Amino acid sequence: MTNPITDSILNYVDFVGYVSVKEYIEKRQALNKRDQFDDYAALKPYQTIAVVGLAYPKQEVQFKGKGYGLLSRYSYGTDYHSVFREKLKQIDTLLDSSGVRSYSSVDISPIDERFAAALTHQGFRGKNQAFIHKDFGPYVYLATILIDVDIDDPYHVVDNCGSCTACIDACPTGALDEGFNQSLCLSHISQEKRSLTRAEIPHFKTMVYGCDICYKVCPKSKGIDIHRHPEFEPTGIENVNLIELLSVSNKTYLKDYGNNASSWRGATVIRRNALALLYNQNVKKAIPFIKESMTKYHSAWYQETAKTILQLFKEKKQ
DSSP: OOOHHHHHHTTTSSEEEEEEHHHHHHHHHHTTOOOSSOOOTTTTTOSEEEEEEEEOOOOOOOOOOTTEEEEOGGGSSSOHHHHHHHHHHHHHHHHHHTTOOEEEESSOSSSOHHHHHHHTTSEEEOTTSOEEETTTBTOEEEEEEEESSOOOOOOOOOOOOTTOOHHHHHOTTOTTTTSOOGGGOHHHHTTOSSOOOTTTGGGOSSEEEOOOHHHHHOGGGTTOOOOOOGGGSOOSOSEEEHHHHHHSOHHHHHHHHTTSGGGGGOHHHHHHHHHHHHHHTTOGGGHHHHHHHTTTOOOHHHHHHHHHHHHHHHHHHO
16 A cells, blocks of 8 residues: 555655665664765765665667777666656655645755665666666666655565676676675766776777676576656667767767766766777777877777877787
């Protein structure tokens, strides 16, 4: 049996779970973790954290092959932040009209969304750090709503990873070998504004943004492919032409990718990743385009990566 608040929220999202603000703070402090803002003051006027989710499809587009790079599956279609913001605005309005004060956010609050989600017992935190929902698996987007009333949510018995090591075994960089090492996570590396090392470059083979390997091999995603939201379906830009990417203007890039979740770090990060893919795919005709790109993109980390890639091409010829 649901309550009126849950019914209202579920008009806009695929699932919702609750954890008290008190429990969340206590559990976070017990871990001795430093939160993003290291301050729970913004949470204390509220009693409950509602973690809401939208499921997105697992199915990927077919990789076009040499000279192309794929975007991570979670970035297909419209940026989920934009989709969530519209839905959260409607939820806040609905709750406010019923006399419930709320504050919603996606990716910009001191709440660790995955940690809070696991506390709702709607799912669990996997060994790959993903939140794995009991019905939708790992392919879910999360957001939170702070609510100023106490909500008594029934306890749900949820699964766990058990002895499964599929994601650990499949991770190409060993980021999961001893817990989770973010500095080794390929998805994280693909979003950092820094030069790529010789040790990192070989791992960029088909993905120009993100990784997805640990999601794809997770047994909890088997047989699940949710197509509830047209906003998260492919739009045709998921296979990125790597040489064109090196040449295209920032204005054109934003026109094509500005509404995509991959664009938040800017075009130069994606271009830097493209350099590694072009080398690993042995696209020798890209060499003059790489040299030309160095006259246009002056970030030290881009320049350093381009020099390394050109040197690797040179060494391959010898």
